[in-house]
Amino acid sequence: MWDQEIRQMASSHAIMASGVFMATVVPAVLVPGFSVYGTHLLWLYSVAGAVAVVNITLFWLLGVSSPTKKHTITYKVSRLVRSCLYLLLSCLFFHTVVILYGAPLLETALETFSLAVLLTSLTTLRCVCVLGPNVQAWIRVFSRHGAMSVWDTSLQMVVGCSVVGAWLGAFPIPLDWDRPWQVWPVSCSLGAVIGYLTGLVAAPAWIHWHRKHLTYKIK
Amino acid sequence: MKRLPILVLLLWLCAMFYIGIFLFVGGFLLVRLEVNRTSTCGDVLLPGGQQGDFCQGQPRFRKAVVLIIDALKIDFARFDPANKEPRPFENKLPVLEEVTSSKPSHARLFPFRADPPTTTMQRIKGFTTGSLPTFIDVGNNFASSAILEDNLVHQLAEVGKRVVFMGDDTWESLFPKKFHRSLPFPSFNVKDLHTVDNGILQHLYNIMVSDDWDVLVAHFLGVDHCGHRFGPDHPAMADKLTQMDGVIRSVLDRLQNDTLLVVMGDHGMTDTGDHGGESQKETDAAIFLYSPSPLFPASPSQSDPEMVPQTDLVPTLALLLGIPIPYSSVGQVLLPLFPADSQTGGAPAGLSQTEALWINAKQVNRFLETYSSMAKDIPPESLSQLQADFSRLSSKYLSTVKEGRSPTPELVASLQEYLTSVRDTCRATWAHFNPAKMAAGIAVLACACVLCYVLSEMSSVLVRESGLLRVPLVAATVVGVCVAASQLFTQGYAEGSWCLAAAALSSEVLVLWRARRARKTTAAEGGEVAPRRGWLTLPRFLLTPPLLVLLLRCASLLSDSYVIAEGRVVTFLLFSLSLYVPFHLNWDGLLLPPVHDPLKPAGLLPSPVLSPLAVRRESSTFLACLGVLVGSLYLSLFFHGCREEQGSCQPSPFLSPLSRVQDSRLKNLHYILSLASLGAWTYLLRRWLRHYGNLNSPGGTVFTARWILPLLSVCLGLHWAVAATPEDSFRNLAELISLGQRALPRVAFSLLGVGLALLWLDPLTVFIKSRAATPVRGPVSLPPPRYRASTGISTQAELHHLIPQLYQRMRRSLEDGEPARVPEGGDRPAVEAYGLGTVYSAPVVLLCGLLGLGLLLLHPEGMSLSFLLLLLEMGALLQIHASSTTLKALQGAHSGGFSVPWTPVVLWSLAATQFFHATGHLPTFPSIQWAAAFVGFPSGHTGTILPASLVTLNTFSSHILFAVACPLLLFWPLVCEVRGGRGGRGGGGEEGEDNAIMEMRLRESPQQFSSALLQLATRYLFINGAQVFASVCAAAILRRHLMVWKVFAPKLMFEASGFLVSSVFVLVGVTLVMRVDVAVGRWFKRLLPDTSG
């Protein structure tokens, strides 16, 4: 059962990673003049969109999300509305945090917000997909004994890696190298995506490695 | 508690750091005193010794063109016709070779040796003053970079020569308003190869053919920038040098007969294109001299120098152009440019070789006498030797002249020898790094850092150890004396710094060894000691997030970009670490009350008695404080100044003093804002003291808090109003205003002094109120409890600020035999001690508040907003620390003891650096706020100590405040303990529900108190010391870096002085805590003569 779950996760993570690659390669073929630095926002939104579509589809197909007790239409609609609301709030939250970290307040508002959208699609969207629109559960997952399944553990790792990647991406900005990837927010979004890919690779590997020691409470 | 041993230990630690810094700085920073005297035409003694005006004579040349090609290495200028495959930088200046070989009596090419530091600014100073500029030329022009020493440009302007300058804009800042005409171009962008050069070329030829100049200086930067960007071995360098070849040819074509052409480089470059150090590749530039009329002996002779030192250009140019040699020059005239004495008849005008040498020797001797009377850094034995040489030579020369003989070649040779030995003596004193001293300094500092870390980890063990320092100190003395004796024996004199280094290192090693032994013995006795960590697990242990942040901070000091952006970098790190705190708490499941899960397997978590309500309340306090912290972090970014390297940066508008604001409405707004934050500062402090019942007793500290603190802020407000009043608007009040400007700050200073003295003399803020008939202290008819201990109204809240335990003990002593329990009937104690719970922290808070107001006085008015943010951030940091401790305690995850973990200490120290920037300071010399020296002394000072200390206090005000308030990190969790309503910390298990005894816990376990205090202080010292160590390493490793004198060396100076100030004030804070401890001990003794002891 363990092996099956891990294999399932590894293959879905592979699909997610290839989604990111496709989002980089396909526009490069289709759109003339496309480049990761030059038309950065285009790349950013294509990656964010691809991640969102792949995540939602995969988790819907896998049925990882906590089973809903009610099946009424209104309940589902309210869940959907709340999810969208939380995603929007998370964009605003990331935007605020990034500005507090030192991004310019007004001059590059669009770039900053795009980074917030990317971070939301990499982190909050996965939370919504795995745990549903339930902030309590989100907070619970990020504690030592909070993971209740392999998917929760992988959520911890992927989200952590993405955020740390974006954080590390801010490091080269003050350097005087005058490289195209030092322009705000290129290095941060690159860092976030690289961190996300690292998380996708690391999570199944780590779980496989530690499968003897992992114990989960019953859901 | 142990007072003296802790203080001695801390003092010793600080001393180790000081010695390390002293050693390193002694080897790295070359210091020289500037002599601010100028030569005049009258004081040049003419060859015969008779008085006269030197400048009236006919000079050899009327005009001169000086082309400076930055970083023109000698390899670039040489031409080797045999070289068939020249590299990009070879054989690109054929014009020099063509001219020297075709007209040997008109031109010469020499290697031109610069003195380190080989940076452009120091070099320009060097070849205009003829001296050996060091990193710090101590003079009275610390604030601006303008050269005040006597120099060629000044002398030329004095005799009325028109100097036209074009090129590198460094000259414009070095010689402001000295040029007849000046065309500066921006030099900062190293990547820009052409702006400066093309700018010069646009004007150079036009000016040359016009007649509006006597001396023309053109400083090309392209070659140097090309080196920095691509290195010398790059096609771009070939292009640049070929361009320069064309420039020299065009200039040669336009020269007139009475004009001298000098083409020179200011320094060389390494193979990577950098410069700054002292390797031969960096020091050896080229100099090419040419004149359309014959200048040299027909063919290169034996007497031609192999190499020309850069200092020699100044006297040569001065005497060729007929102006006095600048006062501080130590150069020697270039003899081939002067006719030998035998041919004087043939030469058109000018001085002969011996005459030139004689004038030169007189000038150098005069400088040496002046300098040695001002500074003592030239060794006395070589000084007296030089003076003896000079008097011998002068008598010889004068007798030769009197007898009318022509001077012998021996005389010429010995005059040259004298000048060379003067220059070598000066160079040995001023122009060499001392790598051995630098290494010794680094070693001492590294050991001190390791020691700090070890002491902080083992404080509980070491506090028990008595006489930890005795043996090491004795050993250090012995080693120091031994080194001194051996030096005396072998060299004849002892050098203090080496004795210090040996002593410091030996004592450090001994203490480390003793600490190791102490841990072993404690482990053998079964004492509680942290488990021994192997070398492999050490990295993992060191890389906890707070230490990782510290590591990042230290690493950032090694990059010039990060040092330039330091304010942002520190804010970034501080923000990251403060966000880490809630994540970590949540990771441990402590942030929120655990959800009661019926399925939860029992026994997984120890479930202590805790109310979810208390946890929720504590977490919301925590999050609110995090919000305050984040808010003040963000707002503090608006108070930053700007470095010149930051191109598009606007300094904060609050940094300019109010009197400079033109718009009167804006002025009023600024004033009101400043006043409001000043009021908030005072109100918040008083409010805190009152809340904890520290404003009741009749003692000195309370007097300070109640009267001196508000008075001080009133004084400040008035002072700002007076200082901002424009003098012309109230003409009749001008005298009153100037009186106010002088008197108000002095009143504030004296109030501060009185307050500090009272705080020291009577630091207790405890007020005893007796309900029973037994009056213990003070009159019974005290005012009704207007100043309640608590703002709460309920008896319960009031009780929280009392010390029931004290009451119990007092009751026990008063009514002997009674059971110690509080009788049910009288549920209010008979004797109440207000403010005993915050008896330690109240004086520290008050000291911090007083000092803050005093330091604010030294800042521009607008900074009061920033100071308020500082106070808020301090409070938020303390409360975050306290809340997370309480959260841990509430859920049983606290380990006990008073030890302060790394995270808050790192946050605290980062906040100190952050507010260094947020109060408008920068680690550069031009950004020092000199205005601080004139607060209260508008007409200036007579001495230097007072203004220097005022400026130091201004510069390091945030370091001072955070260092003094450092012990609060230890007290705050105890102060806030009452919120939880549960005393589950330490060994207080048996106490009842109400027994929040706050800081009295510290008195209950003095051993733990001592060790925690020692640990806190050593941790703070470690964090600051590690940063000093990092910037010392940066300066040592990057001493060749382009930015070393602009970025790293000033950063090192600021970091080191910041450490000095911080460590002193940490000691002040710790001493104050001990003073309070003594006072509390006495107070208990007086109250309970029998029971306490």
Ligand SMILES: [Zn+2]
């Ligand atoms: Zn230069």
Ligand SMILES: [Zn+2]
């Ligand atoms: Zn350079």
